[in-house]
Amino acid sequence: MKRTALTAMTLVMASTVAGHAQQDCETDHDDWLRSAEMGPYQPETEDWDAIMAAAQDEPGLTIYSSTSRVLDVVDQMNAEWGVEMEALNLSTNELIERVRREWDAGLRNVGLVNNGNPGQMYEALVQRCALVNYIPRELQERIPEAETLPLLRHRYSVGTWYYNSPDDTVPYDNIWDLTTEDFRNRVVVRDPLESGTMMEVFTAFVMNADALEVLYEENFGEPIELTTQSAGYEFWKRMLDNDVRIVAGSRDVAQTVTEADGVMVGLSTQSAYRNVIEGIYDFNLDTEVAPTVLTMRLMGVGMETDSPNQAKLMVRHLMSQEGGSPWWGADFPVDPTIEPTGEMADLTLDSFATLWEPKVEDQIAVRDEFIDFYLANR
């Protein structure tokens, strides 16, 4: 419910952000879009048999993905469809850099991208026309347009807080408690410089400075005294001053929280919670107290790829109940008709009491400044 409201809010902004660039790209690549039947030339009803037939003659789709699970899906579908797709697993930032350089060099190597960091994806790739937004017609009926801009969202995940405490209750009443002496060296986060997704989560605090200001006053009974630009920066400044642990991987967060003697709080994505259910790790998920940040993985088709029909098939497949199944157990589908599966099926976006959804244009606006702030204070 909350999610729908939030996404509706971003609709207007997102479409203006995407609108201008899309126009130019459509003009520049009109021939290809026409032949690939994408963009303005996407037919009202898509003939999937014809697409499948056309896909058979294509040389082979290359997929760049920040999730390694795509690799298995590709193997599986190659066998099923009789095509020769290949996939490469890259980190979020690396992926964007690769596509950007390839595009600038005139290489039309990548056919499909599945990646986080919407701000950079938009600024570096969509604006460049390197990616074209493709939404199968059948999905357009089910997914609000806001959730397809600037690119179709493949799935959601959240940047959320884990904890480990002796009595298994949330060891803080307010997010600001984490900046107090009780939590010195007791919070572990993933390095936002290492992870594009974490950068989204960190910057969301800056974008929600007003909310943080209110929370601060609720917690300490007095207005916040700023030593930085806003309560958002102030929060991270105090966290860093409080000796927050910074680790490289999401597994490292889970590991640290699990192993801790006494109270330990972690910030990472919810997907590691699956390992708790599997018994590899042991911690609790805070869905009530601290704000949770919505992050998303986007999919875009490589402009002028030689295998547009395979790309269409793959998009459709990854969005489906079956094709997306490697993710539906831990991440949240965008298509409301998808049934969550697996041990975490009970956890949905509605489970989180406070869910912040960063806007793409805010992400772009805040990122540089936040990196500088982070570099100076970490």
Place this chain on the structure above:
Amino acid sequence: MADTFTPGLRARRLANRARQVRANPALWIGAILLVVFGYLIAAPMLEIATGSARVQDGDARRAGADIGTWTAYYWHRLVASPLAETLLYTPLRNTLVISAVYSVIAMVMGVGLAFLMVKTDLPFKRAISVAILVPYIVPSWTVALAWTTLFGNDRVGIGAPGVVMSLTGWTTPDWLAYGPVPIIAVMAFNYYAFSYLLTVGALSTIDRGLEESAQLHGASERTIARRITLPLILPALGSAFVLTFAEGIGSFGPAAILGIPVRYDVLATSLYQSAAIGRFGEAYVLTLLLIVMAAVTIYANTLLIGRRRSFTTLTGKGGSARVIPLGRWRMPLLVLVLAFVGIAAVLPIVLLIWQSLQLRIGDYSLSNLSLAYWIGEVDGLRGILVDPRVQSAAWNSLRLGLMVAVLTALTGILVGYVVVNRRGTWLARGVEQLAFVPYVIPGIAFGAIYLTMFAQPIGPLPSLYGTLWILVLAASVNRLPFASRTGVSAMMQISPSLEEAATLHGAGLGTRMRRILLPLSKKGFLAGFVLSFISTIKDLSLVILLVTPSTNVLTALTFGYIELGRRQFADAISVVIVIIVLGATWGVQWATRTDPLQGFGDTRT
């Protein structure tokens, strides 16, 4: 004179000049190398230099200028802005401290071992000499991983207690778990081979008569070592120190794994982070600084070597060095050396294997042992031995390593040929110096530039991007400094008269190469070959931007696993890499009955 320059004469001169050049292969090979290096090395350098002074893509907003316009923004930011302390000066200080301290420690270890191995009657020398070099073969970042496995505590970083903490209950202090101390320790253990091999080389070339005459004059062993031997090898030691230091400046792996978690930055990690978040302007500035720093130290080295040549000359008579009996110290020293070898060579590998078998890192109980990361499945990821992607990456790594090894070893010999034959000319200097430049360019910067350069077709060359060839090219150029050093020293040891004698008998270049030069430089060629192979297989940063799905290699996979925090997979692949590299080295050693790593000493002089 002027009136004699008739048109006919001019044409004749031209034709004769052409004939002369053709008859002088060092000249035209040199010219070709110069052009190729110019394109592969100088052009990227220029790209870096101009890149640091132009607004980079995506930076228009923060630089306040259009993309591509000239700007002092990046330089100002790194040198004079409030962020300069964080981005440049602190990492710079850390880099210098780390490099200096670790170089001293590595020297002490390397020189000490070299003395024991060359100059004493320590038992089991043959076996020990093999083990001593293992740490050089093991990628430094795997040693760093092993360190965290050993000394990690639950307070910093991943918070997994290491072996020490788990077994003893003693919370290892933070300074031992992360930061400068472990970085220095890991680097010293990884790079002492530099000074070891250089010292072994220097000690072996000392005319034993010099020491024996001191002995006749009644000098004690200690006095001989202090007054005769040490001064003789001092220039070699100086050279070893400088090169060890230079290596430390650009070293990324240990600092990334042991420094970043506690925000202890060095220039290389600062550079990597800038590049990783797409801030290439800053990355270029840092790259240039690294280049300048390394260049200065290398220049210091050439000064040292210049002096060195004056008194250690290669006689070619590999007389056996004089051996000092250790007497009652023999056994204690053997134990010490074995302990050292155990710690440096065996322990990291054992730890990696152990950790790769832990279902959950840091849990050392038997019930936590699992082969899941090897042959099972975790989180939908297949164990590395049953993952076809790992298999194809291993195959790619092997192919890449072999191709680079052949290419660089050959190029190295050609460089050596030109440098030795045209010694003193600007051509030789140009070729030699250009060939050395990649030594100071960080791998990741190289990768980024090659991606841009070879994405489009160049003349008759098709776009190399997405093929293994771009990796081969980048890795070859990256290895070139070492290969050309090997080549130069191999060629130096071939008296020019050997080739001239063949020339006199009408042997063409092909015949001379095939029948004289290559057979005679076999040892150097093999050393270059094996070292290139090893480094290419274990190199991390270079390939990361250049691999594509079909050209993925093991190291890139490993790095992916580390970034995802899936350490056990990374550990398992590291073990595989170590096995491949050790297998290759020992295979060559066995097949050729030479010790390719001994050539390593040559590569550094």
Place this chain on the structure above:
Amino acid sequence: MSRILLEGVTKRFGDHLAVDALDMEIPSGAFFSLLGPSGCGKTTLMRLIAGFETLDAGRIVIGDRVVADARNLTHIPPAQRGLGMVFQSYALWPHMSVRDNVLFGLRTRKVAKADQTARLHDTLETVQLGDLGDRFPSELSGGQQQRVALARELITDPAVLMLDEPLSNLDAQLRQDMRLELRRLHARTGRSFVYVTHDQLEALSLSSLIMVMRAGKMEQIGAPDDIYADPQSLFVAEFLGHGKLNTFPNGPGVPLPLPGTARDRDVYLAIRPEDLEIADRADDWTRPAQVTAKLPMGSVQVLALSFPGDRTATLEAPRHTQLPDAGTEVLVRFSPRRLMAFDPATGQRLAFTGPRDRHLKSV
């Protein structure tokens, strides 16, 4: 016809003038020695003739073919100059057997197999290495290596054989043997030998013609006897001869009556030790001296002499000559036929007149 003609031959290495506008002719069939101290340019000159270096000026003619001409940049490659060369280090390929080393030249010249075998056999016999064909260079003694190097060149029957200090790596006895050997080979092959050496004894004993070089220039050229007996400069006089040349800067110490052009100017006098004699009575050409030491040296004996005014000299005489003992006062005779005078500034020989009647030509 393998005469070698050099005209204005010049070679520079950077600022260093290694060979300076040299003109000379090596007659066909000569045993020609280039003699000089190390660094005088003799090896460079040989390498210029061989074609391993290019000329900066001048030209080189071998036979009647111009092999190098700086003016039109002619440079015939070494292999086409019809030369053989024995390097100082022998330059034997260590990875090849003696046979492969020696046959190398025939193989590159694609000589028929049967012919190869025959010539290999002959050549190895010539250098007395008959049954060592299967050995590797490292398994041979220095003298044997030397012979292999010779064989490798001789087998192709070059018109000119160049030898770069070929005996310098051998011990004294072997050197003696090889000298004879080289004489024999030269006589037997009838080819021109160009021989580079800094050992005057080698040059004197082997050559038919010697050129003494100094700092890239020709100092003197001539037959061994002439060069020894009649050096045209102090440098040549000092460089040749086995004992140290006795030299006397002219002055009150040795006021000898001098004839000719030397009479009225400062001169630098020199006389070889073997040319000094003990005199029975004083005359114009004797001076008193004291014997400070008597040194028997095998085939000869040497007296160390001290003249008034702290001047010293050595006198050398055959071992059976009766010589005074140390401490004796003697009269030493400076034979005017043997005494040489040089310009102290230029080191050039000054001609005598009067009793000395040979070689009156001024330099």
